Amino acid sequence: MRSSLTRRGLLAAGSGLVAAAAVPALSGCSSLAAADSDPETLVIHTQLGTTAPGSPTYLAALDRFREENPGLGVKNLINGDDLGQVYETSRLARKEADVVMVNLYDKTLAWTDVDATVDVRGYLDDWGLRERVLPAALSAWTDDRDRLRAFPYFATNWPVAYNRTLLDRAGVDAIPTTGDELIAAARKLRAKGIAPVTVGGNDWTGQKLLAQIIQTFLTQEEARHAYTTGDFGSRGARAGIEYFTTLRDAGVFADKAQGLTSDSMTTQFNTQAAAVQSAMSSALAKIPADVVRHTEVGGWPVAEGAAHSRPTVIRAFTLIGFWISPNGVRKIEHVEKFLRFMYRPDTVARFVTEAGRDMALRTDTVSTGFPLVAAAQRLGSDVSQVLLPDVYVPPSATQPLITATSTSFTRGTSPARVRAALESAYRSA
Structure with missing residues (x-):
């Protein structure tokens, strides 16, 4: 490199x-x-x-x-x-x-x-x-x-935090573990005026969640190749991008996610304006105590035919x-x-x-003073681990990928355009 x-x-x-x-x-x-x-x-x-x-x-x-x-x-x-x-x-x-x-x-x-x-x-x-x-x-x-x-x-x-109280209020009986369950939960949450998944679609938090979702259909070796080379044309990578756009256009992510940042994401979750966030352990440690009490951690829901049999997390x-x-x-x-x-x-x-x-x-x-951090450490075999792409992405492609992330979180952007934006980030490096 x-x-x-x-x-x-x-x-x-x-x-x-x-x-x-x-x-x-x-x-x-x-x-x-x-x-x-x-x-x-x-x-x-x-x-x-x-x-x-x-x-x-x-x-x-x-x-x-x-x-x-x-x-x-x-x-x-x-x-x-x-x-x-x-x-x-x-x-x-x-x-x-x-x-x-x-x-x-x-x-x-x-x-x-x-x-x-x-x-x-x-x-x-x-x-x-x-x-x-x-x-x-x-x-x-x-x-x-x-x-x-x-x-x-x-x-x-880097698990997913779920506000159990907000899910209950919307009539969501269980933490979603599949894409279909997540879409159904998002519809119920929106009907109650609650944002489903908040994410910083305009910065590194969105980039990491996008990478996690794309890896739904990739083995770790395949994911390593994709993020090292910028080649997202494999069957698994294309399936992951399509899965992401399906979730996005079904309303899974908070409104105007493409303009949100890590700060607005944590604010929405910590003030209970949103029910779900992908949160690294340092963010879990900063969730207010009154929200911690009814928050559970798990993985990102997977889809049929995924390379992972369990919801995914980043470690x-x-x-x-x-x-x-x-x-x-x-x-x-x-x-x-x-x-x-x-x-x-x-x-x-x-x-x-x-x-x-x-x-x-x-x-x-x-x-002991940070129960969600400890709970994330105990997830173990309940979740499947995907790669953090940071150590594979060429340094010169890092910032262009943030721009590509914002494009990807814009509703209506086709899978082909998402793929083109991601690959263009590497060509501009």
């Missing part, structure tokens, strides 16, 4: 990274002066620290780490969705942070290839931390050249990892202290109990 970074000329493999005239100006960004050259200061670049789930726990953990290591300075840099761009810009100036906490998605897929970050497999083994990591997480973070891109940390379950282990930069290699003894601290069972347990996070690490701690 060639990197979009390489194509843009921002990063170059072989000789490390080189500056280019195409580097965008980032207003308000201090990344170019972010990394501390002091060898006794560890610089961490993270998305945790604002409203992201787990931020208070992370900041408290950082305070404990400072207390336990009084001679070591710690600088914490925080960015949101622009972290990838900010990090790349700072790396071009050789002023990048020592450790980066971010998911495996879009830009970050190329970082190890272009020497923006280093293979951490040797460190994982040398520090005796391999046994702390779930085997599936190690596999997910390993690239096709057997390099471990980062130390795995957060995972996620992924690539939500947040600890990446080590070339600057971090120069302070590797400090990085080791930090990673050992973050991998400690007591630190991991607090993310589970305080923030309801799913972890890519072994832990016996249960999310």
Whole structure:
């Protein structure tokens, strides 16, 4: 897979990274002066620290780490969705942070290839931390050249949340497990003025649900091929697209879903304006207690002839990892202290109990304060797992796929046009 970074000329493999005239100006960004050259200061670049789930726990953990290591300075840099761009810009100036906490998605897929970050497999083994990591997480973070891109940390379950009270009010007796049952439930909900399935059809949440539904008729190998190559012409992919458009045009999704975002989706479900949402575990953890009490989790209903015999969910282990930069290699003894601290069972347990996070690490701690997160973990054989496409989609196709998603959620768009929009996202890459 060639990197979009390489194509843009921002990063170059072989000789490390080189500056280019195409580097965008980032207003308000201090990344170019972010990394501390002091060898006794560890610089961490993270998305945790604002409203992201787990931020208070992370900041408290950082305070404990400072207390336990009084001679070591710690600088914490925080960015949101622009972290990838900010990090790349700072790396071009050789002023990048020592450790980066971010998911495996879009830009970050190329970082190890272009020497923006280093293979951490040797460190994982040398520090005796391999046994702390779930085997599936190690596999997910390993690239096709057997390099471990980062130390795995957060995972996620992505089930479907059903508001039992709203379903009962509409006369829906059971959680839908088939497409026909879902369509029938949607009609009853609409008759009561309740939106059926809310989804951010204009952002990543819609993209993930669309991918999940398309995979109804695909094996994992077939799904991997489709999302790696952008070829949605197989019989299974076409059947999945047709299944999606059938559900859409039957009124299963909330009105004007093509314009909704993840924020509007969660607002609709959390305020009980909608009965169903596809919700990753961090979203489940934020559902209000009065809604949690009558919410059940399950999978996405399947159709006759599906490749899956049970409703589907997405499970992924690539939500947040600890990446080590070339600057971090120069302070590797400090990085080791930090990673050992973050991998400690007591630190991991607090993310589970305080923030309801799913972890890519072994832990016996249960999310007792987040019952829907725990319920999703217990689904087990009641559901079938489909792929999270993020690690297969070429970085340059990621944003075009969001546009294709909005087109797909627009009622009346034919299956052929949905397929064309998806494949066009890859051709424009």
